[in-house]
Amino acid sequence: MNKINWNFENTYSKLSNSFKQNIDPVPVKNPQLVLFNEKLGSELNLDFSKISKKDLSEIFSGNSLPEGSNSIAQAYAGHQFGHFTMLGDGRAVLIGEHLSKNNKKYDIQFKGSGKTAFSRNGDGRAALGPMLREYIVSEAMNGLKIPTTRSLAVVKTGEDIIRETSLPGAILTRVASSHIRVGTFQYIAARQKKDELEILLNYVIERHYQNLKNSRNKPLELLNIILEKQIDLVVNWMRVGFIHGVMNTDNMSISGETIDYGPCAFMDFYDPKTVFSSIDQMGRYAYCNQPIITKWNLSRFAECLIPLIDKDQNKAIKLATEIINTFEKKYEEKWLNMMRQKLGLFGIEENDKFLILDLLTWMHQKRVDYTNTFCHLMNYEIYNNQDFKDNNFKNWKKRWQVRLLKNNNTPEKYKKLMRSVNPFVIPRNHKVEEVLNEAYNNKIDPLKKLLQVLNTPYSEKKIIKEYLTPSYSNEKYQTFCGT
Ligand code: AMP
Ligand code: MG
Numbered sequence: 001m002n003k004i005n006w007n008f009e010n011t012y013s014k015l016s017n018s019f020k021q022n023i024d025p026v027p028v029k030n031p032q033l034v035l036f037n038e039k040l041g042s043e044l045n046l047d048f049s050k051i052s053k054k055d056l057s058e059i060f061s062g063n064s065l066p067e068g069s070n071s072i073a074q075a076y077a078g079h080q081f082g083h084f085t086m087l088g089d090g091r092a093v094l095i096g097e098h099l100s101k102n103n104k105k106y107d108i109q110f111k112g113s114g115k116t117a118f119s120r121n122g123d124g125r126a127a128l129g130p131m132l133r134e135y136i137v138s139e140a141m142n143g144l145k146i147p148t149t150r151s152l153a154v155v156k157t158g159e160d161i162i163r164e165t166s167l168p169g170a171i172l173t174r175v176a177s178s179h180i181r182v183g184t185f186q187y188i189a190a191r192q193k194k195d196e197l198e199i200l201l202n203y204v205i206e207r208h209y210q211n212l213k214n215s216r217n218k219p220l221e222l223l224n225i226i227l228e229k230q231i232d233l234v235v236n237w238m239r240v241g242f243i244h245g246v247m248n249t250d251n252m253s254i255s256g257e258t259i260d261y262g263p264c265a266f267m268d269f270y271d272p273k274t275v276f277s278s279i280d281q282m283g284r285y286a287y288c289n290q291p292i293i294t295k296w297n298l299s300r301f302a303e304c305l306i307p308l309i310d311k312d313q314n315k316a317i318k319l320a321t322e323i324i325n326t327f328e329k330k331y332e333e334k335w336l337n338m339m340r341q342k343l344g345l346f347g348i349e350e351n352d353k354f355l356i357l358d359l360l361t362w363m364h365q366k367r368v369d370y371t372n373t374f375c376h377l378m379n380y381e382i383y384n385n386q387d388f389k390d391n392n393f394k395n396w397k398k399r400w401q402v403r404l405l406k407n408n409n410t411p412e413k414y415k416k417l418m419r420s421v422n423p424f425v426i427p428r429n430h431k432v433e434e435v436l437n438e439a440y441n442n443k444i445d446p447l448k449k450l451l452q453v454l455n456t457p458y459s460e461k462k463i464i465k466e467y468l469t470p471s472y473s474n475e476k477y478q479t480f481c482g483t
Contacts, residue, residue: 004059005046008068008096009105012178015203018188018196020072025062025093026114026124028169030158033057034128034444035135037152040175044152045100060153060173062095062110069096069108073116077190078183078250079300081284086190087183087250088118091126094179105207107179108152112171125161128154128170129436130480132447134261135172136435140427140454141258146236148258149176168440176257178207182301183250189304197308208255219305223323227298229256231327234294235334238287239342240423241267241370245277245479247285247293249300263479266426268470270363270370276429276479291335295327341421342374343400344414347407355396355403362392369470374422378415380460382424382468423457430471 012020033056041048048056058064065071073089080087092111099105111134112126131154141148157169180203188200201219205212215221233256237244244251245263253259263277272288280286285293302320309316339356340348363373368387375382377400387393404414427450435447453467471477 004048004051004066006066006068006096007045007099008066008070009099010068010070010096011203011207012074012094012097013070013072015199016196018075018191018193019184019200020074021088021117022071023073023093023116024065024071025095025110025171027063028061028157028159028171031057031061031063031171032156032158033060033153034156034170034439035132035151035154035447036060037135037139037150040150040152043100044098044106044175046098056153057155060110060155061157061171062093062113065095071095073118074179074184075118075187076181076183076250077187078181078248079186079297080246080248080250081280084186086187088187089116089179090119090122091116091124092174105177107174107176109174109176109179110171111174112157112169123161125157125159125169126172127161127163127167128156129167129440130262131170131172132436132439133432134174136432136447136451136454137261137264137427138174138258139451140457141242143455143457144236144240144423144426146240146242146258147233147256149174149253151175176253176259177255178253179259180204180207180254181250181259182252182254182297182304183248184254185301185304186249189307194307197304201305201308204254217309217319219308220319220323223298223302223305223320226254226256226301227323227327228330230294230298231291231331231334232256233258234290235331235338237290238335239338239421240426241270241287243267243274243276243285243287244290245275245280245285246481247290247297249297252294252297252301262481265429265432265477265479266371268369268371268429269367270360270373271367272360272364276477278478278480291331295324295331298327299324338421341417343377344404344409344418345406346409346413346417349403349406352403355399358396359400362390362396366390366393371423371426372468372470374418375424375468378418378422380424382465419458424460425453425457425467427454428467428469428471429477430469431467 071093075088077086093113094109097105115124135151138148138151152173152175155171159169160166161169188196212221251260265276267274274287275283306316372382376388435450438446
């Protein structure tokens with residue numbers, strides 16, 4: 001086979017068997033490439049130009065494993081909707097860690113690759129729809145400049161899988177800076193072997209946070225840095241109206257990337273209680289709860305680190321709690337700054353918070369589209385909308401315009417700022433469903449077109465109206481876990 005430039009340097013597979021199971025993907029019957037991300041391939045310094053579609057199908061189904069790969073399923077645990085469970089890669093294998101340009105390292109993982117020791121009652125497989133959905137939304141997040149795992153390929157397996165009905169099976173190639181989760185720490189901590197916990201801590205520092213190598217208290221500083229990263233991440237989600245849907249601790253990445261696109265979706269009209277996931281009956285993972293859950297998950301992470309923070313358990317708890325308790329203040333500050341940017345505001349003024357909250361309250365009461373409101377404020381009219389003729393909004397806008405010009409602001413400056421944080425286009429739910437339906441009927445072009453539009457969400461050029469219209473209908477939009 002032609003040279004692709006895979007450059008594997010596998011480190012996780014060298015850890016002891018407490019951390020993983022050595023296992024190859026289970027071969028599939030008739031692999032057929034559905035999507036391939038050429039751009040990501042070249043970002044990874046890989047060259048697929050001389051590889052036939054048939055060979056790509058063999059590669060990204062796991063039927064032919066690249067030289068230097070060393071497949072494993074990773075062990076992890078997690079709090080799922082608040083309940084602790086031992087989990088692990090039940091339908092995924094990490095084929096290896098690829099070293100790209102500048103020595104940047106990426107996990108290459110096949111999702112839907114067959115049973116592992118962690119499959120419990122599952123079949124180890126994934127359906128085409130959810131894998132395409134993950135591809136669309138993760139690439140959209142990347143376009144939005146939000147840290148995320150990426151999608152390199154989707155291959156149909158040629159095998160049907162049984163869910164409520166029979167569905168076409170598929171494998172997604174996921175690329176991540178690592179797949180280490182809060183749940184990975186929970187798994188190791190539950191085994192109560194301090195030396196293993198120490199190995200994981202040092203592994204994470206070596207892999208992601210090398211500047212902590214000489215810290216006085218590595219676990220404590222790791223907690224602090226991950227708290228900052230997760231706040232940044234959730235503020236970004238709030239910025240674009242993204243609702244993850246299953247913020248279980250196993251779905252929180254230590255690297256600070258968005259991971260595990262299941263029932264996630266973007267909010268249309270502003271309602272802080274928005275929930276799309278069919279299984280989230282209590283609204284645990286509603287839009288407005290995302291920061292609260294982030295803190296809850298970080299607290300579970302902190303608990304894992306207690307034995308490493310200090311020999312004196314009480315002291316360790318006190319130190320970790322002090323860090324966790326900084327969450328609210330840091331979050332509020334970062335959230336306010338993010339909202340100031342969305343409104344083009346420079347500097348800090350006493351009434352900023354009221355100005356921001358008043359706009360959100362108005363959007364909520366009037367059920368106005370979140371994304372398009374900011375487009376309107378950037379003078380970009382997306383669709384014929386009467387909402388902005390409302391007197392309450394007009395009054396709010398006058399207050400905003402007075403605030404806007406403070407602190408030496410100019411139209412040039414605020415337009416530039418607003419344009420950098422307010423997307424014109426997000427993956428609208430109706431559009432995602434539409435292209436998935438087409439893909440089911442073997443028409444992949446509409447999906448590719450959507451991906452193209454989502455690639456540059458901050459650019460108003462060439463945007464077609466159908467991608468900007470919210471999915472208003474009387475029926476509540478629901479998403480499913482899609483395993
Ligand atoms: P997820 O909802 O994708 O975050 O998965 C939660 C857990 O269920 C993980 O341990 C998965 O590996 C496992 N899982 C999900 N689907 C399957 C499946 N079809 N077969 C085996 N394990 C699965
Ligand atoms: Mg998961």
